[in-house]
Structures are given as structure tokens and as C-alpha cells.
Amino acid sequence: MTFWLGLWEAVLIIGVVLFAVLAVVVIIGGAFDIRSLFRSLAAQHRQQDEGESE
């Protein structure tokens, strides 16, 4: 039982620390990606409109 308890304690600590780092990175990077997604979609639609008008 001691082995399992030690293992689960280590898993919990490592998991929480990794997730805290990941959360900060994803929150910042995700905000930039949203801006990029809107720009990319707008560009796709402009190209589509130009193609149709030609």
C-alpha cells in the first residue's frame, strides 16, 4: 500500500504542476490563435468572393 500511496502522491504533484504551466501557456497562446483564426477565415472568404465575382 505504501508503494501505491507514494506513486499517487507523486502523480498528483507532477500532474498539477505540469497543468499549471500548460494553462498559462495555452491561455496566452490561445488568445493570439483566436486573432489569427478570425484573420484567416476573413481572408478565405475574401478569396472566395473574389473567385465568384470573376
Place this chain on the structure above:
Amino acid sequence: MDALQKIAAESNFSTIDWVIVCVYLFGSVLIGLYARRYIANMADYVVAGRALKTYLGLATMIGTEMGLVTVMYNAQKGFTGGFAAFHIAVVAAVITLAVGLTGFIVVPLRRAGVMTIPEFYEKRFTRGVRVLGGLILALSGIINMGMFLKAGALFVMGVTGMTDPTRLNIIMTVLILLVLLYTILGGMISVVITDYIQFVVLSLGLLVASAIALNKFGWDNMVNTVVTHRGEGGFNPFHESGFGTGYVLWMVMLGLVVSAIWQTAVMRACAAESTKVVRRIYMWSSVGFLIRCLIPFFWGICALVYVAGHAEFKAILLPDTGQPDPQHTLMAMPLAMSATLPAGVLGILTAGMLAAFMSTHDSYLLCWSSVLTQDVLAPLLGERLTTRMRLIFARTFIFAIGVFLLLWGLWYPLGQDLWDYLTITGAIYFTGAFAVLVCGIYWKRASTLGAYGALLCGFGALLGLKPLQDLLGVEWATEWVGLSTVAAATVTMVVGSLLVPDRKKEA
């Protein structure tokens, strides 16, 4: 007053918490609706124009997979299984990481340029396999999410202390209507934006709430409570008094399914900008897959400590003889949360969880309606199904599934842990899909007949449902029913392919 109402009546939910919840939810809906202006075609609607980059892909993948329902069923597993439940998190993380490193299944799917898994079936086999695969996938997925609304209602009841069933039903109906509104109008673009917001609130909320819970209950106290109430099986996942070896093997299968075969996760791979992004999303998501189980398990153990110290709840949730009602153990975590967290923090976390509830619904509604439109109707109607008609059908399916969820949530008696219900209803699809996808991608001789047989084998998983077992007068463990169905589907796929190979492949 029945047991559920007795449990719910203990909540500390205050007016400030209600205000936070309302402002947050309506704000999310407005932002989701804003995304409507970017929808021009079906690819924008279903896979956000295939323009998802790594961080947003990660946020939306974790956001979808870390919903209220996930937190509820995992907390229930922590409550009933103790620390041994952590093995589910470790297995899920290791397998997701392995999928990211190897690109197993997901990279070939992204390379094939498909939007759904059944679309791959048509490319690899025939149109008929696609239609059958699409039907089974949608059926399994819709029944699978049939308990989501009930889980959400139990959460609201446990956290807010609202015991009036009429008011509870009204709140759940309003939530589902809000989801329907922005999913129908905004499609995948709304989904990724609202998933991102949810990721921000929920990831911070989970970490803060866990720190408060650890401080309140104490690690040693948690260990001692698990020793007292769960014994060796509360720590060692292979111990037969707890999960047992069969269950661990079933979780290995589930880890692969959740990351690489379940359509909602695969949709993110299909929406990624490139195969490189797919791999990166999966590698990083392994941390999300670990934590989405680990923190709720931890909360479930906190709930065990809380209940063990409360004579009235102990009589209901930890009875001396027999098993407690699974609906009651589902409420243990929200009950402990509402008694532990301070006002404000409780409101933010509840708002995050309800947003997560809506986010899971929007992803799943979009997913199953897309499958029904793209993989069942489109192959059957062909050219007659215009882009405009596809959008109309997808939106109609979303509405119809929403109505089904309301009815099924009220009618179906759960009778087993929510996680086990979800695994077995999902297994109707994924047991066959596993065999068809793996053989279809990696084995040249895989044939159409083998694929049909494997997909149909999935219905064997229904035998794992408790109400059906009660009807048949049998008692079979969920994990063995699931593993047997996987084996049957794989054998059928291989034997069927060897006996009746596809003619064009032979030529």
C-alpha cells in the same frame, strides 16, 4: 424529503454566486453568437475552416473533454474507488502522449482530409460502410450523452441546494436552449471560442479550488479515510476488492478510444492546420487528459472525507450494508464543494462548470449532427443535398438531439456508476470502430465485409447496461462485456476480411 433533497439542502450557495453564474453564462453565449458572422460554408461550420492552431486546438480539446459531466463521473469514481482511481488518469495520459508521438490513427485521418471517421470508411471501404458506421456512431454518441443533463441537474442541485424539481428542470432547459442557440448559429467557430473561455476559467478554478480543498481536509486525513472505507482496494488498482485487473485493461482500451477514436476528439485532429499540429496537440493534451481525471478524483476523495464526518450523509452515501444509489454518490462531490469553498470562488467555479457543461453539449451536438448530415444523409442523397440544405439538416438534428436529451435524462434509470454507463454506451460504436480503423489504416487486406461485421458486433456492448442486465436476470461486469466486444469485433474484422476480400483490392 427524499435522500437526494436531504443531501442538497446543505448548500452554502449565495446571491453573489448566482450573479456570477448568470453574468458569465450570458456573456459566453453572446461571444458564441458573435462568431456567426464567420460562417460561410460547411467546412467553416464543422471544422472551423481547418484553421485551428496549436494553442487554440489545445484549449478547445481540453475544454471539450473537461466538462461538468467529466468532473462529475470522475469525482464519483474518486469517491467510490479512492486513490486507486488515479490509474485511469495515468493510463489516459500515457496513451494520449503515445498517440501524439506516433500519430497512431489520428495522423492518417488528418492526412486523408476527412471531417468525420465514417467519411474515412467510405474512402477506404464503401459508401455503405460509411452510412452504417455513421448511424452507429451517432446512435452510440447520442445515447452516451443521454445522461449528461441528469448529471448537470444533480450538480446544480448539490451545489446550489435547489431541491424544487420544477425550478431545476427550468434551469436545465434554459441551459440546453442557450447551447442550442449558439451551436445552431455559430457551429465550430462558436464552439472553439467558448471552449477557450471555459478553459481559462475552469483551469484556474480547478487549481484554486483544489488548493482550498487540500488545506481544508488535509492529505493525512484523506489517506486515513480511504484506508478506513476502501481498504487496500482504495490504493492498489489491481486489488480485487477495488477495480481489479480486468478494469485496468478496460481503461487502457478506453484511453486509446478517448484520445484517438472518439469522434469529438478526432474532430479536433481533423480541424488542425497540419499533421504536425495534430501531433503537438495530442502530446500536450496528455497533460489535460491527466488532470481532467486527476483533480476530480481528488475532489471525490475530499467528498469521501466530508461525508465520512457527517452522520446523516454517511447513512445515505456510505451505508453499512449494500451499495449506495449511484445517483446519490454522484452528488457527493458538489455537496462537499458547496460546503468547503467560500462565496465568490464557489460562484466562479460553478459558472466555469456550467460553461463546461454547455461547451461539452455544443461540441457533442455539433459532432453528432454533423455525422448524421455528412455521413448518413449526404451519401444517400448525393448531389441533391446542397450546402444550404446540409446546414439546415445539421441544425435540425441539433434541435432534435436536444429534445431527446431532455426526455432520456428524465426517463432512464442510471443503476451504475456514470463512467461505466458512458464507457458501455460509447462501446457500441468504438469497439467496432477500433477494429475497422486500425485494420483499415494499417492492413491492406481489410475488407468491406469484415468492416460491416465488426461495426455490427458493437451492439454486443449493450449487454453491459445495468437495466438490460436486470431485464435478462444476469450480472456481468462492465469491463468484461466491453473487452469481449472488442475481441469479437476484431476477430470478425480479420476473419471476414480473410474469407471475403474486396475484389478491387485483389486485382
